Amino acid sequence: MFLLPVGPWLPVRPRRSIELVSISISHDHVGISVTAEDLDATIAWYSGTLGFTVDQRFDSHGTSFVYLVNGDVKIELVAGASNRQAAADDVLTSMDPSRLHHLCLAVDDLDAAVSQLSERGVDLIGGPMQVADIGQRIAFITDNLGTIIELAEPGTWTTGRQH
Numbered sequence: 001m002f003l004l005p006v007g008p009w010l011p012v013r014p015r016r017s018i019e020l021v022s023i024s025i026s027h028d029h030v031g032i033s034v035t036a037e038d039l040d041a042t043i044a045w046y047s048g049t050l051g052f053t054v055d056q057r058f059d060s061h062g063t064s065f066v067y068l069v070n071g072d073v074k075i076e077l078v079a080g081a082s083n084r085q086a087a088a089d090d091v092l093t094s095m096d097p098s099r100l101h102h103l104c105l106a107v108d109d110l111d112a113a114v115s116q117l118s119e120r121g122v123d124l125i126g127g128p129m130q131v132a133d134i135g136q137r138i139a140f141i142t143d144n145l146g147t148i149i150e151l152a153e154p155g156t157w158t159t160g161r162q163h
Contacts, residue, residue: 029067029074030103032147033081039064042077045144049120050105073105087146091126094148102140102148106155110137113151117141 034042043066046052052068052075059065064079088094095101107113110128125148127139139151 029076030100031076031078032103032143032145033078034145035081035084036064036079038084038145039066039077039079041144043068046075049117049122049143075103085146087142088148089125091140091148094125102150104150104152104155107151107153110139110151110153113153114139 032042043054046068047054050070052070052073055067055069055074057064057066066077066079068075068077091102114124114128122141125140125142128137129139130137137153141149141151143149
């Protein structure tokens with residue numbers, strides 16, 4: 001039987017210092033796939049329901065793209081989907097399939113936002129509810145195609161946004 005010697009006499013590899021690369025990032029936009037047939041209706045929904053405006057609209061590589069903006073929030077509509085996904089009707093049972101689950105918009109007053117959206121015919125699929133661990137009240141709606149949108153009061157940027 002052969003045993004390797006163990007002890008302080010074995011050479012030790014010097015430790016290497018690992019430099020971490022720091023990448024400065026900030027959020028730019030969320031992209032939502034839509035069918036070409038649903039593009040104009042989706043623009044109208046975000047404009048009429050949430051006050052977004054069209055910042056840019058263009059075609060590239062056979063696909064139409066639209067950037068919608070409201071304040072510092074930007075949503076990109078990509079008209080390249082070939083079919084629609086089923087709309088969620090309950091946020092707590094909407095976790096399947098594996099995909100982007102929702103986008104979150106911060107609001108100053110959740111009750112006022114929910115009331116205004118209700119007047120515009122937008123139903124809640126979750127909440128309003130208090131999430132004590134993060135100190136927020138949240139509610140969930142869907143857009144005209146079923147994309148889940150969380151409304152949060154206050155937003156998670158409690159220390160201010162860093163650009």
